[in-house]
Amino acid sequence: MAKPSETSPPPAVIVAAALPQELRAVRKTVERMVNGFDVDFIATGVGRDAATRAVSEALRRHSRVAGVVSCGFAGAITDVLSVGDGVRPSEVIDPEGRRQTIENDLPATDASRHRLVTVDAPVTDIAARKQLAARTGADCVDMESSAVANVCHGHGVRFVAVRAISDDLRHGLPAEVGRLAAAGGDGPYSLTREVLSGIVRRPGLIADLWRLSRDAKRAAATLGPLVADAVRELNDPPE
Numbered sequence: 001m002a003k004p005s006e007t008s009p010p011p012a013v014i015v016a017a018a019l020p021q022e023l024r025a026v027r028k029t030v031e032r033m034v035n036g037f038d039v040d041f042i043a044t045g046v047g048r049d050a051a052t053r054a055v056s057e058a059l060r061r062h063s064r065v066a067g068v069v070s071c072g073f074a075g076a077i078t079d080v081l082s083v084g085d086g087v088r089p090s091e092v093i094d095p096e097g098r099r100q101t102i103e104n105d106l107p108a109t110d111a112s113r114h115r116l117v118t119v120d121a122p123v124t125d126i127a128a129r130k131q132l133a134a135r136t137g138a139d140c141v142d143m144e145s146s147a148v149a150n151v152c153h154g155h156g157v158r159f160v161a162v163r164a165i166s167d168d169l170r171h172g173l174p175a176e177v178g179r180l181a182a183a184g185g186d187g188p189y190s191l192t193r194e195v196l197s198g199i200v201r202r203p204g205l206i207a208d209l210w211r212l213s214r215d216a217k218r219a220a221a222t223l224g225p226l227v228a229d230a231v232r233e234l235n236d237p238p239e
Contacts, residue, residue: 011064012038013231015071016055018046018144021216022072022223029224034231038062047120048094048147055151067158067234070148071227073166073219074116074140077129081114081139084218085165086226089116092161093136094146102149102159114139116161118146126169140165158234162226164219171211 015030017023020043027041040062044054051070059065074087081087093099095118117138123129132141145161152159 010036010038010235011066012040012062013066013234014040014042014055014058014062014068015227015231016042016044016051016058016068016144016148017070017072018044018051019072025216025220026071026224026227030228030231033225033228037066037231037235039231044144044148047143048118051144051147052151055148059151059155059157065155065157067160067230068148068152069160069162069227069230069234070145071162071223071230072142072144072164073216073223074142074163075123075129076139076165076168077117077123077133077141078139079169081165082168082170083165083215084222086222087114087116087140087161087163087165088226088230089114089140089145089161089163091115092146092149093117093138094150095120097136098146100146100149100153102161116140116142116145116163118142118144126171129169160230160234162223162230164223164226166216166219167212 015023015026017026023041023043030039030041040058042054042058044051055068055070059068076082076085089102090113091099091101093115115136115138117132117136117140119132119141120143122143123132123141129141133139140163142161142163145163149159149161
């Protein structure tokens, strides 16, 4: 594996996740497993617009960039994937159906045989997830990766998406998740208020949130090592 030069700073690898919680899931692992490289961890915010702004700004901060890793949690939309599985898709699809093959000279793995589709709102219903899979041929869904891929393509920067499955077709997501995600972007007070309001409206939300927390921990345990591998591989110059 190529090592950073002793006479010049190494090129940066930007690790981008939508939420601080997702970033915390990988940062400690990456810092423990990867030494001697410049890794810039950024929380972009949720959605394509936020991801585009944050990654574009990060690219402007660095004179040399080895690549960008778009990471975090994703939902399975076929039964090929289950909670805790890791995904490094070979293709990302945007909400308009445009497809971008990820060509980054990284070695192929079992995790890289999947397709990922980016959407603009959480897909909570299982039937809707199956329809999305049938329409796109994707196996999993997120809300940022296609936007980050487009930014990297425009800057001529290597890109890799790394996702861990935090919810699958067995349960889907509670209908309240969209409101909770929006409230989380406004700070912990807003999130707490929305959670309590949701529980008052539907007490069963307590069990759903417990399950989501448990499954997110499983996904986080998968995500960190996969991101560390991607950081190391991006620091190897392409042949």
